[in-house]
Amino acid sequence: MKGRVLVVDDDTALAEMLGIVLRGEGFEPSFVADGDKALAAFRETKPDLVLLDLMLPGRDGIEVCRLIRAESGVPIVMLTAKSDTVDVVVGLESGADDYIVKPFKPKELVARIRARLRRSEEPAPEQLAIGDLVIDVAGHSVKREGQSIALTPLEFDLLVALARKPWQVFTREVLLEQVWGYRHAADTRLVNVHVQRLRSKVEKDPERPEIVVTVRGVGYKAGPS
Amino acid sequence: MSRDSAASAPGQPGSRSRPVGRKTTSSFWARFSEGWLLQGGVQGSPVLRLFMRWVRRPLLPVMRLWRRNIQLKVVVTTLLMSLGVVLLLGFVVIGQVRNGLLDAKVRASESQATGGFGVAEQRADAAASAGGDDGSSTDERPVQNISAWLSDLVESLSSGGQGAFDVVTLSSSSTVAGADSGGRGPRSSGGVDPATSVPEDLRRRIDENTLPAQSYTRIVYKTGQDSQPGLVIGKQVNDPNRDPYQLYYLFPLTQEEKSLSLVKGTLATAGLFVVVLLGAIAWLVVRQVVTPVRMAAGIAERLSAGRLQERMKVTGEDDIARLGEAFNKMAQNLQLKIQQLEDLSRMQRRFVSDVSHELRTPLTTVRMAADVIHDARVDFDPVTARSAELLADQLDRFETLLADLLEISRFDAGAAALEAEPIDLREVVRRVVSGAEPLAERKGTQIKVVGDHQPVVAEADARRVERVLRNLVVNAVEHGEGKDVVVRLAAAGGAVAVAVRDYGVGLKPGEATRVFSRFWRADPARARTTGGTGLGLSIALEDARLHGGWLQAWGEPGGGSQFRLTLPRTADEPLRGSPIPLEPRDSRRNRGLNDAGLPLGGTQKLATVPAQPHGEHGVPPMPPRAPVAPRLAGGVDPAALPGNGARVVPRPAAEARAVATAPVESGEREEPGEAPSEGGAGTGEGPDQLKQGEGSRGR
Numbered sequence: 001m002k003g004r005v006l007v008v009d010d011d012t013a014l015a016e017m018l019g020i021v022l023r024g025e026g027f028e029p030s031f032v033a034d035g036d037k038a039l040a041a042f043r044e045t046k047p048d049l050v051l052l053d054l055m056l057p058g059r060d061g062i063e064v065c066r067l068i069r070a071e072s073g074v075p076i077v078m079l080t081a082k083s084d085t086v087d088v089v090v091g092l093e094s095g096a097d098d099y100i101v102k103p104f105k106p107k108e109l110v111a112r113i114r115a116r117l118r119r120s121e122e123p124a125p126e127q128l129a130i131g132d133l134v135i136d137v138a139g140h141s142v143k144r145e146g147q148s149i150a151l152t153p154l155e156f157d158l159l160v161a162l163a164r165k166p167w168q169v170f171t172r173e174v175l176l177e178q179v180w181g182y183r184h185a186a187d188t189r190l191v192n193v194h195v196q197r198l199r200s201k202v203e204k205d206p207e208r209p210e211i212v213v214t215v216r217g218v219g220y221k222a223g224p225s
Numbered sequence: 226m227s228r229d230s231a232a233s234a235p236g237q238p239g240s241r242s243r244p245v246g247r248k249t250t251s252s253f254w255a256r257f258s259e260g261w262l263l264q265g266g267v268q269g270s271p272v273l274r275l276f277m278r279w280v281r282r283p284l285l286p287v288m289r290l291w292r293r294n295i296q297l298k299v300v301v302t303t304l305l306m307s308l309g310v311v312l313l314l315g316f317v318v319i320g321q322v323r324n325g326l327l328d329a330k331v332r333a334s335e336s337q338a339t340g341g342f343g344v345a346e347q348r349a350d351a352a353a354s355a356g357g358d359d360g361s362s363t364d365e366r367p368v369q370n371i372s373a374w375l376s377d378l379v380e381s382l383s384s385g386g387q388g389a390f391d392v393v394t395l396s397s398s399s400t401v402a403g404a405d406s407g408g409r410g411p412r413s414s415g416g417v418d419p420a421t422s423v424p425e426d427l428r429r430r431i432d433e434n435t436l437p438a439q440s441y442t443r444i445v446y447k448t449g450q451d452s453q454p455g456l457v458i459g460k461q462v463n464d465p466n467r468d469p470y471q472l473y474y475l476f477p478l479t480q481e482e483k484s485l486s487l488v489k490g491t492l493a494t495a496g497l498f499v500v501v502l503l504g505a506i507a508w509l510v511v512r513q514v515v516t517p518v519r520m521a522a523g524i525a526e527r528l529s530a531g532r533l534q535e536r537m538k539v540t541g542e543d544d545i546a547r548l549g550e551a552f553n554k555m556a557q558n559l560q561l562k563i564q565q566l567e568d569l570s571r572m573q574r575r576f577v578s579d580v581s582h583e584l585r586t587p588l589t590t591v592r593m594a595a596d597v598i599h600d601a602r603v604d605f606d607p608v609t610a611r612s613a614e615l616l617a618d619q620l621d622r623f624e625t626l627l628a629d630l631l632e633i634s635r636f637d638a639g640a641a642a643l644e645a646e647p648i649d650l651r652e653v654v655r656r657v658v659s660g661a662e663p664l665a666e667r668k669g670t671q672i673k674v675v676g677d678h679q680p681v682v683a684e685a686d687a688r689r690v691e692r693v694l695r696n697l698v699v700n701a702v703e704h705g706e707g708k709d710v711v712v713r714l715a716a717a718g719g720a721v722a723v724a725v726r727d728y729g730v731g732l733k734p735g736e737a738t739r740v741f742s743r744f745w746r747a748d749p750a751r752a753r754t755t756g757g758t759g760l761g762l763s764i765a766l767e768d769a770r771l772h773g774g775w776l777q778a779w780g781e782p783g784g785g786s787q788f789r790l791t792l793p794r795t796a797d798e799p800l801r802g803s804p805i806p807l808e809p810r811d812s813r814r815n816r817g818l819n820d821a822g823l824p825l826g827g828t829q830k831l832a833t834v835p836a837q838p839h840g841e842h843g844v845p846p847m848p849p850r851a852p853v854a855p856r857l858a859g860g861v862d863p864a865a866l867p868g869n870g871a872r873v874v875p876r877p878a879a880e881a882r883a884v885a886t887a888p889v890e891s892g893e894r895e896e897p898g899e900a901p902s903e904g905g906a907g908t909g910e911g912p913d914q915l916k917q918g919e920g921s922r923g924r
Contacts, residue, residue, distance in 0.1 A: 011586050017593045024597070055582060079589075081582035102585040103592045103624055171652075188687065217647035217682065 003027040003117055006047035008038045008064060009079065010056050018051065021106040027113070035059030039067050047074065049116055054080045054091055062094045069095030073152035075116035079104075092193035097154040098180060099190075115181030116154075130163035131211040131223045133202060142202065154179065155198045162212060162222040171219040195220060296511045303507035304500060311496035315489075322488045326481045331439070331456060337390065338437060338458040338474040341382050345462045345472050348378060352465035371464050375412055378472075383414030391415040391444070393423060393473040397432055397461060416448035423457055423473055431459045431471050444475050454478045517545045521552055533560040574638045581631050588624065595620050622758075629760035633743070636767040643686050643771050645796040650681040650690065650721055654712055657694045661702055669707040672698065676714040683721040684796040689768040693776065694723060696761040697788045701727035705785070716794070717804035724789040724805045732780025740778050741766045765790075775800060779807045781814075 005022055009015045010033045022029040032041040035058035042050065050068060054061035065076055078091045078099040091099055100112055126137035134143045137160055142149045151159065157179050162170060170178075172188035180190060199206045210223045290297060352374055375394050383392040393413040411419035427440040437460040444455040459473035520537060527535045536556060539549040599617040602610040635641050658672050665672050694712075701710040705727035713724045732740065739745050744759035762776075769776035772792050780786030791803040808815065 011590070014586055014590045014593075017590045017597075020597060021593055081585040103589040106593050106596045173656075217649070 003049065003113065004045060004047040005029045005049050005051055005113065006038075006042055006045055007031050007051045008035070008041075008056065008061070009033065009051070009053040011053070018109075021109065022113075025110045025113075033057075035061070035064050038064045042068055042072075049113055050074060050076045051113075052076055052078050052096070054078055054087070062090055065091065065094040065096050069152070073150070075153060077112055077116060088187070088189060089193055092190065093197070095152070095197075097152065097194075111181070118181065128160065128163040130159065130166065131202075133159075133163075133211060135160060135163055144202075149201055151198070151201060155194065155201065158194055158198055159202065159212075162220065166222040166224070169215045169218050169221045175219070191220075296508065296515050299511045300504055300508045304504045307500045307503040311499055315492045315496055318492060319485070319489055323481075323485055326484055327456075327478075330476065330478065330481055334390070334456050334458055334474065334476040335437075335439070337476075338439075338460070341385075341392070341474055342437065342460045342462060342472060344382065345378055348374075348381075349463055349465045353467070371466055371468075372410075374465060375470070379412045379414050382472075388415065389476070391417045391475045391477075393417055393419040393475060395419055395423065395428065395471040395473065397469045397471055416446045416450065417475060418445040418447045419473075421445045422455070422475060423459065427457060427459060428471065431461050435461045435469075441478075442475075444477055454482055514545065517549060521548065524552070524556075528556055528559070533563060570638055573634075574640045577631060577634045577638060577640075584627060588620075588627070592620050592624065626758045626760075629758045629764060632764050633760055633767070636764070636771075641767070641771055643689070643796065645684045645686055645772070647682050647684050648687045648690070650683060650685075650714055650723060651677045653687060653691050653694060654714060654723060657691060657698050658712065660695060661698045664699060665702045665710070668702055668705070670702050670705050670710055672702070672710045672712060674712045674714070679716075681714045681716045681721050681723075683716075683792050683794050685772055685792055686768075689771065690790075690792070693765040693768045693790055694725070696765045697723075697725040697790065700761065701725045701729075701786075701788070705729040708785070713805055715804035718802060719794045719798050720791050720800055720803055721794055722789055722791040722803045722805040724787050724807075724809070726785065726787040726809050728785035731782050731785045732778065733782050737778040737780055737786075741776070773797060773800065775803065777807050779809070779812075781812060784813050 003022075003026070005027045007015055007018050007022075007029050009018065009031070012033065015031050015033065019029045019031065030041065030045045030047065032038050035056035038052075038056075038059065052061050052065055052068075056064065059067075061078065061080075065078070068074065068076060075098075076096045078096040079102060080087060080091060080099055081102045088099055097116060098112055100109060128135040128137060132144055133149075135141075136143075140153075140156060142151055142156065142159065158175065161175065161178050172191040175191050176182045176188065195212055196206075199209050199212055202211050203209045213221050213223045215221055379392045379394055383390070391414045393411065395411050413419040413422075422442060422444045424440050424442050427438060427442075430438045437458055439456060439458040442455055442457045443452045444457075445452045455478055456476045457473050458476070459471055461469045462472045463469055517537070524535045524537055533556070536553045537549040539546050539553065595613070595616045598613045602613040605613065654674060654677065658674060661672060698710065698712065706729040708728040711726040713726065715722050715724075741762050743763045745762075746759060766776050769790055769792070773796065774790065774792035776788070776790050778786060778788050787807065787809045789803060789805055789807050791800060791805075793800050
């Protein structure tokens with residue numbers, strides 16, 4: 001696995017520093033400083049992961065995130081200076097897989113990037129069923145009655161994690177560890193937002209979920225097959 | 226019974242003989258007015274009360290309407306008062322009309338009767354002289370003659386009246402008993418029943434003197450005609466034999482009565498119309514006034530509900546319009562002020578957010594650079610390597626400080642929002658404890674968790690609660706001097722609590738409140754080795770407040786301290802007490818010891834073995850604690866009392882009471898004047914705290 005990372009950040013010093021750190025860890029960074037040029041750069045470089053600053057000149061990070069997500073499921077990690085709920089949730093809802101609050105440590109950043117890229121590794125062939133969905137883990141596809149549903153890798157991982165153990169109720173913390181690769185507890189809003197996004201794609205009626213069921217006060221579990 | 230008589234009007238003996246229904250009603254009202262306030266002391270039979278309630282129930286909505294509706298009040302009052310006025314007027318007018326009618330009639334009747342009496346006397350005289358002319362008349366003749374003569378007289382007198390009056394003759398009562406009563410029996414014209422039509426007392430009056438007299442009566446007819454009111458004028462007249470008899474003129478008042486009833490009818494109709502119209506007018510007039518008032522009330526309600534652009538419609542220049550203008554002006558100013566405050570708050574928030582971003586981006590670069598340098602320090606000479614270490618360490622501190630500052634300013638700006646959901650505090654405690662393990666190991670401290678054999682669930686923001694507890698536990702470990710730290714969980718009533726107990730240096734008197742102050746340090750001279758920002762407990766306090774919970778501290782010098790977080794089980798439920806007493810059971814005072822009488826070794830021993838009888842679960846929030854029992858008398862949860870200078874966070878009323886009821890005990894360790902100043906500070910900032918908490922929760 002080689003990591004091409006597109007860094008979208010207008011702060012040249014930070015971008016350069018990020019480049020130093022990423023190269024030091026064996027990634028191939030490329031840079032773009034303007035939100036308007038981000039999409040073009042994305043198409044050109046075809047990165048394995050995007051590091052996206054939320055505050056950008058031109059198009060802001062949220063918009064860029066939405067545009068990239070519209071055409072690709074590539075992992076997006078947001079860099080944000082704001083840890084307020086609204087900012088984070090808006091970022092996540094626009095399609096980011098994970099976020100990292102400034103100031104962060106280089107190791108932390110690298111760990112996040114690795115965790116997101118690791119998901120792209122080849123898994124063993126496996127067929128799973130959850131509700132009326134059929135999941136082909138190796139083929140990275142989810143089908144309902146032959147109709148395939150497009151999910152981002154992260155959403156796919158989340159669904160697979162739930163489907164592998166349909167008898168188990170997953171707390172948000174456990175999901176954070178299994179899907180996002182967090183060692184110690186982090187922000188459970190990540191889970192909430194992504195479960196909502198996942199539901200909006202796989203549920204027949206997102207208001208009354210049958211695939212990803214909420215267990216009040218505990219977490220989530222897979223719906224009965 | 227004594228109540229009843231007391232309630233019924235004094236000096237009215239008649240009230241006792243009132244009908245039963247009224248009586249019980251009045252007694253009910255007496256009970257209602259007195260007994261209600263006295264919480265229904267000794268009362269009558271429950272059946273009676275039940276009955277009264279049953280009677281009263283349908284009236285309640287009416288009474289409520291009466292109390293709340295000024296329009297109804299005015300209209301009903303107007304109706305009643307105008308009804309009274311109309312009735313009074315009616316009586317006066319009718320009385321005057323009747324008097325006028327009757328006066329005329331009486332005068333006419335009197336002259337008629339006087340004329341009649343004259344005629345009767347003349348005829349008697351004439352008959353007497355004619356009889357005298359006859360000369361020698363027999364003794365029997367005159368009787369026969371008188372009888373016929375009287376009939377004749379009645380006939381002729383009444384024939385002149387054309388039915389306008391009737392004439393009755395009666396024998397004088399002095400001669401009724403006489404032998405010749407047969408001849409002078411009652412005679413009448415027009416079928417009048419003479420005996421019943423002429424009142425008895427009039428007859429007596431006429432007997433007594435010879436002047437004419439009159440009286441009102443009912444004329445009764447022998448012919449079956451309806452009796453009718455009438456005026457009777459009578460006089461004692463002599464017959465041709467010089468014997469007195471009574472002659473009466475009876476004038477029916479049918480006409481007058483008809484006129485009177487017509488007047489009455491007219492007046493009643495007019496009165497009814499007047500009353501109804503007055504009611505309608507009152508209704509209209511009141512509506513003119515009440516409608517704007519109601520509108521103002523409605524708009525005021527909407528204004529207070531936050532719809533600041535609501536205004537009253539103003540027409541004209543009258544007082545109502547002035548009210549409307551003043552109201553609108555007030556609303557305008559209110560809106561302006563609120564707008565300004567909102568703008569200010571938004572600016573503040575914006576500023577914080579911007580500062581945050583602007584500071585954080587360069588800090589990130591510095592941080593990364595420092596880490597890269599730090600990682601490469603093995604290649605540097607010792608001085609540069611050490612500098613790299615210092616740089617990295619202090620950047621950590623700087624980051625934490627910045628984060629805390631931003632967090633505090635977020636609270637200050639009211640931008641902190643609570644994301645409450647049911648969480649099990651045991652999970653949070655577990656995470657916090659495992660997170661603090663490395664530090665505890667370094668310090669040689671053992672962290673024990675007590676009371677975690679049962680779920681401790683509350684609606685809370687897991688992130689914030691975890692932050693609070695992490696702070697408390699880390700503080701306890703850092704200040705615990707290597708002794709054990711006990712984290713205790715409990716749930717009871719509507720509250721859950723986590724208390725963190727350490728056995729370290731403890732707190733000096735008065736410090737229990739000061740620990741929550743920003744940038745406060747127990748000992749300014751002490752080296753800042755532990756690297757806290759000085760904002761941790763302030764943030765924790767704000768977090769607790771945001772939950773509507775309490776964060777309180779207790780401590781004794783050298784005896785360690787206990788920090789207790791109490792949260793309501795469900796968000797927005799007011800806290801009444803805490804399941805864990807603020808002052809731990811193993812405090813010196815609770816063991817009946819004082820500072821001096823305690824060897825240090827003993828402290829350690831006792832302290833590290835907190836004998837827990839284990840009643841935390843399912844036990845009421847006030848476990849009886851022997852030595853300080855007198856303090857419980859206040860009725861407030863003893864745990865909430867600021868015994869040694871604890872801080873009761875967001876419930877100002879409870880705090881005020883707690884402070885008021887708590888005697889300043891343990892004076893030997895408290896600086897004089899400390900407790901009152903705490904109380905003052907606490908109550909003083911109470912409403913503010915509450916406001917702020919609500920504001921941020923209300924979003």
